Amino acid sequence: MSNDSHLQLKGLSKAFGSQTVLDRIDLDIPLGEHTTVIGKSGTGKSVLLKCISGLLASDSGTISASGKQGIPSCSYMFQQNALFDSMTVEENVALPLRETGKAGKEEIEQRVGDMLAQLELSPASKKYPAEISGGMKKRAALARALITSPEIILFDEPTTGLDPQRKYAVFDMIRDYRKRFGFTVVMVSHDVPEVFEISDHIAWLDEGKIKFWGTPKQLAENTPDALKPFLNPKLASA
Amino acid sequence: MISKLGRYSIRFVSEFGELAGFSGRAAVSLPGQRHVFEKLTRALFEIGVRCVPITLIVGLFTGLVLGLQLYYVLTKFSSESLLGQAVALSIILEIGPVFTAIMIVGQAGSALSAEIGIQRNAEQIDALHTMQINPIGFLVSPRLWAAVIAFPILTTFFDLIGIYGGYLTGVQLLGVDPGAYWNRIYDAVSLQNIFNGLVKAFVFGIVTTLICSFQGYYTHIKADIPGARGVSQTTTRAVVYSSIAILVFDYLITSFQMGQ
Numbered sequence: 044m045s046n047d048s049h050l051q052l053k054g055l056s057k058a059f060g061s062q063t064v065l066d067r068i069d070l071d072i073p074l075g076e077h078t079t080v081i082g083k084s085g086t087g088k089s090v091l092l093k094c095i096s097g098l099l100a101s102d103s104g105t106i107s108a109s110g111k112q113g114i115p116s117c118s119y120m121f122q123q124n125a126l127f128d129s130m131t132v133e134e135n136v137a138l139p140l141r142e143t144g145k146a147g148k149e150e151i152e153q154r155v156g157d158m159l160a161q162l163e164l165s166p167a168s169k170k171y172p173a174e175i176s177g178g179m180k181k182r183a184a185l186a187r188a189l190i191t192s193p194e195i196i197l198f199d200e201p202t203t204g205l206d207p208q209r210k211y212a213v214f215d216m217i218r219d220y221r222k223r224f225g226f227t228v229v230m231v232s233h234d235v236p237e238v239f240e241i242s243d244h245i246a247w248l249d250e251g252k253i254k255f256w257g258t259p260k261q262l263a264e265n266t267p268d269a270l271k272p273f274l275n276p277k278l279a280s281a
Numbered sequence: 282m283i284s285k286l287g288r289y290s291i292r293f294v295s296e297f298g299e300l301a302g303f304s305g306r307a308a309v310s311l312p313g314q315r316h317v318f319e320k321l322t323r324a325l326f327e328i329g330v331r332c333v334p335i336t337l338i339v340g341l342f343t344g345l346v347l348g349l350q351l352y353y354v355l356t357k358f359s360s361e362s363l364l365g366q367a368v369a370l371s372i373i374l375e376i377g378p379v380f381t382a383i384m385i386v387g388q389a390g391s392a393l394s395a396e397i398g399i400q401r402n403a404e405q406i407d408a409l410h411t412m413q414i415n416p417i418g419f420l421v422s423p424r425l426w427a428a429v430i431a432f433p434i435l436t437t438f439f440d441l442i443g444i445y446g447g448y449l450t451g452v453q454l455l456g457v458d459p460g461a462y463w464n465r466i467y468d469a470v471s472l473q474n475i476f477n478g479l480v481k482a483f484v485f486g487i488v489t490t491l492i493c494s495f496q497g498y499y500t501h502i503k504a505d506i507p508g509a510r511g512v513s514q515t516t517t518r519a520v521v522y523s524s525i526a527i528l529v530f531d532y533l534i535t536s537f538q539m540g541q
Contacts, residue, residue, distance in 0.1 A: 121404045142314075142412070
């Protein structure tokens with residue numbers, strides 16, 4: 044794949060005080076595909092996502108896509124969804140359009156209605172986040188992320204705190220909607236091996252560096268020794 | 282000891298600098314917002330309308346107590362007829378703006394700080410960033426401009442009900458002549474006095490809203506403990522700092538007004 048269809052991180056570094064979290068990371072993320080960044084807690088996976096999204100300024104390095112500096116339109120799905128409690132599902136989804144776009148009221152209503160219908164959220168449109176289930180909240184957050192038709196969606200541990208059934212439901216949702224809408228997914232997760240089923244590429248972040256990059260199949264065939272205890276915790280305790 | 286003092290001084294100066302930067306951004310961000318009128322109306326309801334009952338209650342009882350206290354002081358000098366003047370000037374120049382501001386901080390300022398703090402902890406402020414929405418413009422600016430409008434209006438309500446409270450105790454309860462009460466007010470209170478009191482309310486509105494928003498907005502940095510206790514800590518700080526700021530600015534503005 045040419046660099047034109049990649050999100051490229053070059054020499055990306057981020058430190059908090061004396062603690063280096065990201066150490067000159069180079070990563071080529073194929074656009075239009077699903078890349079999952081795995082790694083132990085506290086290794087800087089979320090920091091990496093925040094640097095990509097611009098929420099955190101990196102200390103050094105560059106991010107470019109399709110040969111251009113910066114990243115294309117991008118949305119961010121937060122661990123806890125970050126829905127506004129005092130707004131209904133409909134208002135939450137409409138928020139980016141209302142506050143930034145040039146769309147009129149009718150167009151916004153139309154687009155939000157369509158999006159809610161596509162994500163099977165129409166019955167919950169007038170409800171507040173506190174009145175809907177965890178799965179619906181995830182879908183509402185995804186609807187808000189999708190409403191501006193971003194090219195990339197960054198998922199920060201989207202299954203944190205969910206039971207196995209709901210976890211699979213969220214993964215299925217991400218896979219299905221990615222196929223339907225065609226966005227690029229960059230996801231951070233420690234749900235291994237479940238994430239391998241939906242990911243096209245796996246990046247293993249450890250000690251501030253990307254120590255493995257490849258497809259799930261390549262990972263299964265050629266697992267780095269240092270990654271084995273993470274993939275199979277029983278090995279670590281043996 | 283000296284190093285500790287130095288650390289505190291540096292912290293104070295840097296916090297003051299951060300607050301100044303935050304204030305500048307809050308002041309100029311409103312015009313860039315969409316649906317400004319709607320946001321301003323909602324903020325006016327939160328800061329203004331919701332604070333009317335507490336302002337009226339506190340204003341009435343302040344006037345009642347003031348009427349009672351001043352009556353007994355003035356009686357010693359056989360000057361009960363000056364009661365209206367004393368009550369009105371005390372309320373318009375000092376008590377009205379200060380008490381109203383403290384009441385609004387207690388009701389709306391604490392709520393503002395806690396709400397923004399919770400939004401920070403729930404990553405809603407980060408979500409605004411990722412949606413390309415200016416969080417300060419969206420969350421703080423409408424409240425700041427609403428406070429600029431609401432504080433002087435609520436202070437006027439306080440002044441009026443407070444003066445009426447003084448009338449109830451002085452005239453209705455203790456027998457001061459009603460004509461003397463109102464005439465003394467009419468003679469003694471100038472437009473300049475009213476303007477001076479409202480200038481204080483205006484300044485208190487800006488200062489307290491910025492302090493409360495600032496504490497909530499940076500709760501993740503300012504609080505010693507993360508999470509709910511951190512929000513509680515920054516909310517308490519917001520109220521305490523705002524109350525101190527009200528008294529400090531009251532002194533400064535009074536000194537300036539007296540010097541003129």
